[in-house]
Amino acid sequence: MKKLLNRRTFLKGSLAGSAAAVSVGRSQKAMAKDFEGYPESMGVLVDLSRCVGCRSCEAACNEEQNLPAPEKPFNDFSVFDEMHHGQKRRTDETRYTVVNRYDVPEIDHPLFRKIQCNHCQEPACLTSCFVNAYTKTPEGAVIYDASVCVGCRTCMVACPFYIPAFRYSSAFNPRIMKCIFCYDTRLKNGQPPACVEACPQEALTFGHRKELIRIGHQRIRENKDQYVDHIYGEHEAGGTAWMYLSPVDFEKVGFDTSVPKEPILNFVKDFLAIVPMVLTIWPALFAGIHLLATRKDGIKKQQQTEGETEK
Amino acid sequence: MRSTLMATLSIMIMMAIGALYPNQSFALDAEDAPEVVELDALSDLYEPVTFDHAMHVDAAECVECHHHTTGQQPVDPNCLRCHATSEETDSISCGECHSAERFSPQDLKERSNPDLYHIDKPGLKGAYHLNCVGCHEEVDGPTGCQDCHAMTEKGKKQFQVSIVPPKAGSKKDAHE
Ligand code: SF4
Ligand code: SF4
Ligand code: SF4
Numbered sequence: 001m002k003k004l005l006n007r008r009t010f011l012k013g014s015l016a017g018s019a020a021a022v023s024v025g026r027s028q029k030a031m032a033k034d035f036e037g038y039p040e041s042m043g044v045l046v047d048l049s050r051c052v053g054c055r056s057c058e059a060a061c062n063e064e065q066n067l068p069a070p071e072k073p074f075n076d077f078s079v080f081d082e083m084h085h086g087q088k089r090r091t092d093e094t095r096y097t098v099v100n101r102y103d104v105p106e107i108d109h110p111l112f113r114k115i116q117c118n119h120c121q122e123p124a125c126l127t128s129c130f131v132n133a134y135t136k137t138p139e140g141a142v143i144y145d146a147s148v149c150v151g152c153r154t155c156m157v158a159c160p161f162y163i164p165a166f167r168y169s170s171a172f173n174p175r176i177m178k179c180i181f182c183y184d185t186r187l188k189n190g191q192p193p194a195c196v197e198a199c200p201q202e203a204l205t206f207g208h209r210k211e212l213i214r215i216g217h218q219r220i221r222e223n224k225d226q227y228v229d230h231i232y233g234e235h236e237a238g239g240t241a242w243m244y245l246s247p248v249d250f251e252k253v254g255f256d257t258s259v260p261k262e263p264i265l266n267f268v269k270d271f272l273a274i275v276p277m278v279l280t281i282w283p284a285l286f287a288g289i290h291l292l293a294t295r296k297d298g299i300k301k302q303q304q305t306e307g308e309t310e311k
Numbered sequence: 312m313r314s315t316l317m318a319t320l321s322i323m324i325m326m327a328i329g330a331l332y333p334n335q336s337f338a339l340d341a342e343d344a345p346e347v348v349e350l351d352a353l354s355d356l357y358e359p360v361t362f363d364h365a366m367h368v369d370a371a372e373c374v375e376c377h378h379h380t381t382g383q384q385p386v387d388p389n390c391l392r393c394h395a396t397s398e399e400t401d402s403i404s405c406g407e408c409h410s411a412e413r414f415s416p417q418d419l420k421e422r423s424n425p426d427l428y429h430i431d432k433p434g435l436k437g438a439y440h441l442n443c444v445g446c447h448e449e450v451d452g453p454t455g456c457q458d459c460h461a462m463t464e465k466g467k468k469q470f471q472v473s474i475v476p477p478k479a480g481s482k483k484d485a486h487e
Contacts, residue, residue, distance in 0.1 A: 052444060054456060056356075059470045071477055074470040075456070109448070192414035198356075200456075201444070202437025206414045211423060215431045222389045 037121030041140035042187065043209035043241035044196060045216050046114055048253060049226055050203035053080065053099055053112035060198035061097045061116075064182060068094045080110075088254065091115060093167040096179035097195060102253045111246075113253050114204070116195070117142060117163045117179035118233060119241035122263035125178075128158035133176070139188060140209060140241040141181035149174050160237050160259045181241070209241055216245055238263030344368055352411055353436050356466030360459050370450070376442055377403050393428075409438035 059074035061067070072079055080101035082089055088100040097116035104111055123142045126134035133149040136142050144164075151174025156164045167175040182193035192206040205212060216231040232250050233243030236259045244255070251257045344364055351359030367376075374383040378390060382399035385391055400407075410418050413434020422430050433441055447454050456462075462470065 050441065052454075055470075062471075063469055069471060069474060071474070073472045073474045073476075075462075075472060076476065078476075190416040196414060200436055200440040202413070202433045202441065205431075207419055208423065211419075211430065218431055 037209075037239055038136070038138045038140060039210075040138060041121070041209045041241055042181075042207065043119070043140055043212050043243060044193070045205040045207075045212040045231075045243050045245065047203050047205070047219070047245045048111050048113055049245065049247040050201045051099070051112040051114060052201055052203075053077070053101055053110070054200060055079075055099055056198040056200060057114055057195035057204065058095065058097055058099060060194040061179070062095065064185060064194035065096055065180075067096065070094065091117075091163055091178065092165040093175075093177040096177070100254065104248050104252050107248060111248065111253055113244075113255075114195070115161070115163075116242065117181070118161055118237070118243075119179075119181055120237050120263070121239040121241070122237075124158040124160060124237070124264035125155035125164055127263075128154045130154070137183060137188070139181075139183070141183040141187050143180045143183050144176055144178065146173075146175045149176060151175075158264065160256065160264050209243075212243060216243065219245060235261040344373075350439065352406055353439075354460075355463070356469055357456070357460035357462055371446065375446070376405075380408075405438055406435050409433060409435040411435040413437065 055074045055077070058070075062070065062074070079089060080099075084090070089098045091098055097114060099112050099114045102111045102113065119136075119140055119142045121136075123134060123136060126136060126142060130152075131148050131150055133145050134142055134155065135145070151166070153164075153166055153176075155176060156162075156166060164176045164178045167173075167177050181187050182191075182195075186193055196204040196206045205215060207215070213231060213234055216234075220227045220229055220231075226247055227245055228247070228249055230250065231243050231245060232255055233240035238261070244250070246253055246255075249257075346363075346365045348362040348364050349359055350362050372383065373381040374385055377383075379385045379394035379397040380400040380403040382397070384396075385394050409432065411434065412418055413436065418434070421427075432438075443459070444454055446452065453459060462472070467473070
């Protein structure tokens, strides 16, 4: 019932709010433009050359976040062969992180990639949410407040990495499910996330984001033949707290290399800074969402074709 | 003054000898090594590992696992920059340098020192697995999790091993 009320007050606000929008707009707008991520942000550097696909991270996340039991145990490696609508496994309402296998011809063993929320410096999910359900904490986590969410799922469309998932099980209790960097239970107390702690290979390196960039470049510099000279996430989508090193070109291991180097919603951020009043410009917002959606569909098609040729 | 001079002189002589005979003069011998080492500092989801040190002495050089600490010359050119003539250290156990408390606030604080070169040194768990699995892959040694350590009851719970997949025909861990 609370949620329904939320929805109604929010609609009522839309009628009265248009005038106020213009006046509060300015200062917030300036803030959004200057924001370049918190200086003390933590992060994780994921090294694909170290990951052995043991799925310990998935098991640890499931337990830490009290997620539902999986279909298969976490030491069942047949999940790497699963294809869903031509795609490898993705994060959903039962799993905040998944590891996928990639067979790359130039390397004599398979590579594995762990995916989860990348905790963007300037998150598209956050900027696109008009009820402010998302928060970027100074520690770098992008967390989510279910109590204000109205279930519109704009964030799912806005995220360049297809991360937020929707829990359909309850129609009156909309809830987005995504990795929260173990914020409540660990990060805010200075502890590493559960998945990082579980990883036997130290394929996941936890630390200050700016230190991780130093570490990443040192690792590349001192092992030149083992990595491509790029940290995915140093600049992608305006910079992300979770970043990746890879021994092969990133698009060969499922990364979207067409993600722009600036924040995804930079071009609409000016008007999204007046977030709660965004209702005054619904048509423009929907046009933006439609653009994003079609762009992502294009990429999806491309990935599908790639997936088929891989086989 | 005189004694400092003597000390400097003797260090220089020692370094000179070290450069001449990097693998002999100050190096520990493989015969000094223990037969078996129980690796139990991290045991939690898996049982401790009973490491057959004697067998691995035949399979690898000390330096491949102990880096510069046994007084042998390292092979990695990145290490040679500073450790070409490093002597045997007081302790050569893995946990002496590789922290079992990796990623703790203390660990991260120590690493944020701008003068520190070893900002990327793995913790104890990472050091074990990166070194063991890396080599085992090359020489076709065992690489399955339970080839080296059996899962504990706690591990079985976390991996939810009792779940039976809905469809038939799925492969389980080949190394169980
Ligand atoms: S990866 Fe997606 S869900 Fe995570 S912070 Fe970035 S935009 Fe938001
Ligand atoms: S950081 Fe926490 S919530 Fe996110 S994938 Fe790792 S264990 Fe799961
Ligand atoms: S726990 Fe580490 S090595 Fe294992 S699958 Fe996850 S990231 Fe890879």
